[in-house]
Amino acid sequence: MSGHGASSLAHWAERIRAAAAGRSHLRLRGGGSKDFYGCGPDAGNPDTLGTRDYAGIVAYEPTELVVTARCGTPLAELEAVLAEQGQSLAFEPPHFGSEATVGGCVAAGLSGPRRAQAGALRDFVLGVKMLDGNGDLLTFGGQVMKNVAGYDVPRLLAGSLGTLGLIAEVSLKVLPLPVAEHTLRFELAQQEALDLLNRWGGRPLPISASAWRGDALHVRFSGAAAAVGAAANSLVGLGGQPVAAAEASAFWHSLREQTHAFFAGDAPLWRLAVPSTTPVLAVDGMRSDAQLVEWGGAQRWLRGEGDHAAAIRALATEAGGHATLFRGDAATRASSGAFQPLSAPLLRLHRNLKAAFDPRGVFNPGRLYPEF
Amino acid sequence: MQTHLADFIEGTPEGREADTILRSCVHCGFCTATCPTYQLLGDELDGPRGRIYLIKQMLEGRPVSRLTQVHLDRCLSCRSCETTCPSGVNYHRLLDIGRGVVERCVPRPMAEKAMRFLLREALPRPWLFGAAVKLGRWMRPLLPPALADKVPATPGEGAGAWPKAAAHKRRMIVLAGCVQPALAPDTNAAAARVLDKLGIALFEAAGAGCCGALRYHLDAHERALADMRRLIDAWWPHVDSEQFGGIEAIVMTASGCGAHVRDFGALLGHDPVYAGKAARISALTRDISEVLDAEREGLAALLGEAGAGTGPEVSFHSPCTLQHGQKVRGVVESLLAVAGYRLSPVAGAHLCCGSAGTYSITQPALSTRLRDNKLAALGAGSPAVFATANVGCQTHLQSGTATPVRHWIELIDERLNG
Amino acid sequence: MSIDNEIGAPRCVVGRRQLIAQLRTVLPPHCLLIEEEELRPYECDGLTAYRQLPSLVALPENEAQAQAALEICAALNAPVVPRGAATGLSGGAMPHRDGVVVSLAKLKRIVKLDPLARTAVVQPGVRNLAVSEAAAPYGLYYAPDPSSQIACTIGGNVAENSGGVHCLKYGLTVHNVLRVRGLTVDGEIVEFGNAALDAPGYDLLALMNGSEGMLALITEVTVKLTPKPELAQVVLASFDEVTKAGDAVAGIIAAGIIPAGLEMMDKKATHAVEPYVNAGYDMDAEAILLCESDGTPEEVAEEIARMKAVLEHSGASGIRVSQNEAERLKFWAGRKAAFPAVGRITPDYLCMDGTIPRKNLARMLVAIAEMEVRYGLRCANVFHAGDGNLHPLIMYDANVPGQLDLATAFGAEILELSVELGGTITGEHGVGIEKIGQMCAQFSPDELDLFRRLKRAFDPGGLLNPGKAIPAAARCREYRLTRGAAPLAGSVR
Ligand SMILES: Cc1cc2nc3c(=O)[nH]c(=O)nc-3n(C[C@H](O)[C@H](O)[C@H](O)COP(=O)(O)OP(=O)(O)OC[C@H]3O[C@@H](n4cnc5c(N)ncnc54)[C@H](O)[C@@H]3O)c2cc1C
Ligand code: SF4
Numbered sequence A: 001m002s003g004h005g006a007s008s009l010a011h012w013a014e015r016i017r018a019a020a021a022g023r024s025h026l027r028l029r030g031g032g033s034k035d036f037y038g039c040g041p042d043a044g045n046p047d048t049l050g051t052r053d054y055a056g057i058v059a060y061e062p063t064e065l066v067v068t069a070r071c072g073t074p075l076a077e078l079e080a081v082l083a084e085q086g087q088s089l090a091f092e093p094p095h096f097g098s099e100a101t102v103g104g105c106v107a108a109g110l111s112g113p114r115r116a117q118a119g120a121l122r123d124f125v126l127g128v129k130m131l132d133g134n135g136d137l138l139t140f141g142g143q144v145m146k147n148v149a150g151y152d153v154p155r156l157l158a159g160s161l162g163t164l165g166l167i168a169e170v171s172l173k174v175l176p177l178p179v180a181e182h183t184l185r186f187e188l189a190q191q192e193a194l195d196l197l198n199r200w201g202g203r204p205l206p207i208s209a210s211a212w213r214g215d216a217l218h219v220r221f222s223g224a225a226a227a228v229g230a231a232a233n234s235l236v237g238l239g240g241q242p243v244a245a246a247e248a249s250a251f252w253h254s255l256r257e258q259t260h261a262f263f264a265g266d267a268p269l270w271r272l273a274v275p276s277t278t279p280v281l282a283v284d285g286m287r288s289d290a291q292l293v294e295w296g297g298a299q300r301w302l303r304g305e306g307d308h309a310a311a312i313r314a315l316a317t318e319a320g321g322h323a324t325l326f327r328g329d330a331a332t333r334a335s336s337g338a339f340q341p342l343s344a345p346l347l348r349l350h351r352n353l354k355a356a357f358d359p360r361g362v363f364n365p366g367r368l369y370p371e372f
Numbered sequence B: 001m002q003t004h005l006a007d008f009i010e011g012t013p014e015g016r017e018a019d020t021i022l023r024s025c026v027h028c029g030f031c032t033a034t035c036p037t038y039q040l041l042g043d044e045l046d047g048p049r050g051r052i053y054l055i056k057q058m059l060e061g062r063p064v065s066r067l068t069q070v071h072l073d074r075c076l077s078c079r080s081c082e083t084t085c086p087s088g089v090n091y092h093r094l095l096d097i098g099r100g101v102v103e104r105c106v107p108r109p110m111a112e113k114a115m116r117f118l119l120r121e122a123l124p125r126p127w128l129f130g131a132a133v134k135l136g137r138w139m140r141p142l143l144p145p146a147l148a149d150k151v152p153a154t155p156g157e158g159a160g161a162w163p164k165a166a167a168h169k170r171r172m173i174v175l176a177g178c179v180q181p182a183l184a185p186d187t188n189a190a191a192a193r194v195l196d197k198l199g200i201a202l203f204e205a206a207g208a209g210c211c212g213a214l215r216y217h218l219d220a221h222e223r224a225l226a227d228m229r230r231l232i233d234a235w236w237p238h239v240d241s242e243q244f245g246g247i248e249a250i251v252m253t254a255s256g257c258g259a260h261v262r263d264f265g266a267l268l269g270h271d272p273v274y275a276g277k278a279a280r281i282s283a284l285t286r287d288i289s290e291v292l293d294a295e296r297e298g299l300a301a302l303l304g305e306a307g308a309g310t311g312p313e314v315s316f317h318s319p320c321t322l323q324h325g326q327k328v329r330g331v332v333e334s335l336l337a338v339a340g341y342r343l344s345p346v347a348g349a350h351l352c353c354g355s356a357g358t359y360s361i362t363q364p365a366l367s368t369r370l371r372d373n374k375l376a377a378l379g380a381g382s383p384a385v386f387a388t389a390n391v392g393c394q395t396h397l398q399s400g401t402a403t404p405v406r407h408w409i410e411l412i413d414e415r416l417n418g
Numbered sequence C: 001m002s003i004d005n006e007i008g009a010p011r012c013v014v015g016r017r018q019l020i021a022q023l024r025t026v027l028p029p030h031c032l033l034i035e036e037e038e039l040r041p042y043e044c045d046g047l048t049a050y051r052q053l054p055s056l057v058a059l060p061e062n063e064a065q066a067q068a069a070l071e072i073c074a075a076l077n078a079p080v081v082p083r084g085a086a087t088g089l090s091g092g093a094m095p096h097r098d099g100v101v102v103s104l105a106k107l108k109r110i111v112k113l114d115p116l117a118r119t120a121v122v123q124p125g126v127r128n129l130a131v132s133e134a135a136a137p138y139g140l141y142y143a144p145d146p147s148s149q150i151a152c153t154i155g156g157n158v159a160e161n162s163g164g165v166h167c168l169k170y171g172l173t174v175h176n177v178l179r180v181r182g183l184t185v186d187g188e189i190v191e192f193g194n195a196a197l198d199a200p201g202y203d204l205l206a207l208m209n210g211s212e213g214m215l216a217l218i219t220e221v222t223v224k225l226t227p228k229p230e231l232a233q234v235v236l237a238s239f240d241e242v243t244k245a246g247d248a249v250a251g252i253i254a255a256g257i258i259p260a261g262l263e264m265m266d267k268k269a270t271h272a273v274e275p276y277v278n279a280g281y282d283m284d285a286e287a288i289l290l291c292e293s294d295g296t297p298e299e300v301a302e303e304i305a306r307m308k309a310v311l312e313h314s315g316a317s318g319i320r321v322s323q324n325e326a327e328r329l330k331f332w333a334g335r336k337a338a339f340p341a342v343g344r345i346t347p348d349y350l351c352m353d354g355t356i357p358r359k360n361l362a363r364m365l366v367a368i369a370e371m372e373v374r375y376g377l378r379c380a381n382v383f384h385a386g387d388g389n390l391h392p393l394i395m396y397d398a399n400v401p402g403q404l405d406l407a408t409a410f411g412a413e414i415l416e417l418s419v420e421l422g423g424t425i426t427g428e429h430g431v432g433i434e435k436i437g438q439m440c441a442q443f444s445p446d447e448l449d450l451f452r453r454l455k456r457a458f459d460p461g462g463l464l465n466p467g468k469a470i471p472a473a474a475r476c477r478e479y480r481l482t483r484g485a486a487p488l489a490g491s492v493r
């Protein structure tokens, strides 16, 4: 653990105050594994404030189901420590590289294959220690499971992409690793897969992940050995083929880390969050087979060359959801924005909140939306 | 809750009782969830917790007006709130006390006065009410809808034969009641036939009349107490005397009366002459379902083949006075099942049908909404017949549906004797 | 800089007559209460120790009326206090002297229930239990189940981020809500979240949960529905010492079990509740634990066996397992009615809501027993033990002068100890008006100032539920003077 914790926080506070006074900007950066995510990080020519030095697990009591770590702690290290105790971050955060840090993970707010069942990253954030745009060190939330004292700032910071403040330390809820896991593979067209997933969703099955791609649906079951076995058996009759453990684990890992072949290449990658019952999506001019479905139908990945931003966003809105340009070249990100545009009242609230946390606009200008 | 009762009531028996009840309420609001009027209107003032508060401020000496009266009038006295209340708040007693005070303080508009007078005077008199029903049936097309609905379009089927009296050693009195003989004349006869098969003689005592519930709930407390004393006098010789051989129980076939008679002990508790007798009467009182429940084995034996789950489908509306007032729950349903009827499930079974004594006449709009909701719930499974356990509910429900609404004891009677 | 938005802060006193005249143009006559006689029953929520007569009560019947009423209030600078079922236990819905209580109780329609997508769109006045009842025919239910679920509304649940006896495994309100539609202070319609997961931008949906009616007026909520487990069973364990029960709780979690529910009641609580439910609780036990397991029959059997082993090891003096669904529901009915049932043994109680690390449960129980002696007041203990969420019920008699003050001091001491033990002053009931002083103990001046700035981002004029949850700087200065307390937790500096 870094012995220079307090001094580096003080040093950062100093830099933040100086930037605020000089009306300059800071780009908060952990391991840089998610540099691609969000709008261009370069608006306002910021200096970079790297957080990797402020690392280490501050407190971990497995019986309390909570871990507290500094922002620069490598995500891999944290997960290894949890695994030693038979625990894990149940939302399976993507790392996107070995440099990923805990702070960056929380700021990006991304969740992996288990999200539909276990919940999103923000559901596991219990407390934060942060530096706001005035350089004040503030603590919100805590290490207990339930806490409604004051507004829920910790969850607000999750996914804020560093635009509200510097997450210095975070407390996360952890859960026991599932005792057993089992994956089945079904040969199905996308619509059939969607229908099945939604029907299964209404039954108390221990489904912990699902993915449809290229006429195959993978479904993972997790939980007590008895439950997983029974559930898997009940679905084998529908044509499910068991997938060997090692192969299954590699498959889910490739989705979580986007190392799966689907994600290879430079074509823009769109993430659509839609109601799980939304029928197969079709975008004019995009290949209909360049799709990957996760989260029981609630997350659809689309790939395709060319500028389809307007059509995709309209499609997502129509379905009652939203679309993110997850990966794309800087030009497309600049022209279409990474995230679905906000309604007028929401944009106003976002600006106001940004001003409340970071009155001088020091942090990551434009990273979330070009407007702030 | 904190209380500071005003001088006019503090220290009186009523005041002490009210204070105890008020203080037992912790204002959790659970009761609002099962209160029919709150569920319809969504105003705190139309739910039990709000009414308790209205009564509290009145007893604390704050000015009271028509505004309070309106919300207390809207209460059905269904006591669903009491069933829900974990703190054991004796709401209906507090309401009675509160209504009494409002009645003294707040004058009513003329039309309302006249209507309440009529109800108070006509309904409790069987001879007058019976005549009125006959007259009403004839004049039905001319009556305002609020009243016309209450008058059955066709006469109830005449009372079937009572079994030959006295052959049995076991004897019970049944209350004839005030409106039942005119509106549902066969109910008591059916009860008598069923009990006869079980070896129990059932008879009506002469000179009994109305139990006083009607007047009591129209806030004519003194007149009601007189009714109650008269009834006690009529029954007492049978209760007390060797000469008549004594009786096992006083049986109620209208749960509305049952709930009230069970309260005699409390209501006449301060009466030096009648307190003891009233308590005895209350203790002897049984709903017909409780009597039958105790004879369940005999009944099952008698029904034999009939009890094989082959009967028609029926949905049961448990009157508030049965499930909340007398806290008899699930008994009728299981007896009907013993007799082979198939019960169709009823949503919101704890809710009042809107009959509630004279409520259907004093609050026609709310009453009709409650009735229609109840009929929809009863009819959800399309049963052939609706059953209930109180004549008021029976005629009220019947006024909104073509499906026959019967007293459940008649259904048992049919399986036994039909 | 700090912004003072508490009661008593100078504000333009509203022309009441003008307010009435304008509200009458947008609300039907029976939806606006103006006479003191009608207003009085609205003076408090489930916490009767704090009361304030409102200026007016508005009961809109639809969103448009609510919107119009809000616009008028904003224009006339009148405070607005949202109200659901008023089962709140922190005075969150306590009115403002110059303000309009806006009750959402008439907005009680389930707008849409989609069994395939497992979502329900409901108006804010829909009762929590009504959602589960509507979903039941599809084998679904709404997971968060506050003990007040029979009566409390979804709007109130979101505003408080309510928990329930099953939230250890199934999450709090914030984990089970997909979308909140609401009105900003000046009546603008705004949607937080949507029918899909993880909406873009800041997580304002999460922020709305637990915002105590201070950021927006909620007019519609989309909730997630959960499939009912195939089987659920409860283990009822008795203990002859309260501290043993506390240790057993930590033991179960340590064994890697996440029970569907893990609740504790002490003897005073079981004795109050048993006459109401006849649940068959062990009346001799000093404390009982209710541990629920759910899932497939095989899973439940396996987990129950593991739980029993831990309970026995922790010294349980008796163990019973629910034999059927009726019995299971009875066991829970007793727990859920525990607060009001305590009304049978005391005229009044204050319900605390501190949350602490589970390992400190036994320590807290010992401390509370000591405080009972020192304050001369009894305290029944009902805990969401699995979450470390305590509900000590401090019994007092409001008619005895001085007892409320004693009870309040007793409660304050429990809350401060909660913070000291690494916890928080409120796990699920909210700060409201009740715990506003203790906020000064849990948060530093800078932290409180950020809360005030956040509030101002939504409500610059401070009209939405003013005086709740976030203390003014002046209050905290006074609090620290009188209690002689530095911030107990908070920042490292
Ligand atoms: C016996 C009892 C047991 C309880 N058990 C639990 C429990 O197990 N878990 C738990 O978490 N809580 C519990 N509570 C507390 C309470 O029931 C919850 O806080 C509940 O969510 C409040 O809902 P309500 O509809 O009554 O809201 P209210 O009390 O009316 O209001 C609560 C807060 O929400 C705001 N509000 C209400 N509606 C809206 C709206 N539409 N828009 C914006 N703001 C709004 C109000 O301004 C207020 O600040 C219990 C209460 C009682 C009396
Ligand atoms: S349920 Fe009982 S204690 Fe609670 S408010 Fe109603 S009457 Fe009062």
Ligand code: SF4
Residues within 6 Å of the ligand: B034, B035, B036, B037, B038, B046, B047, B048, B051, B074, B075, B076, B077, B078, B079, B080, B081, B082, B091
């Ligand atoms: S008696 Fe019935 S109508 Fe009256 S307050 Fe109680 S539940 Fe409501």
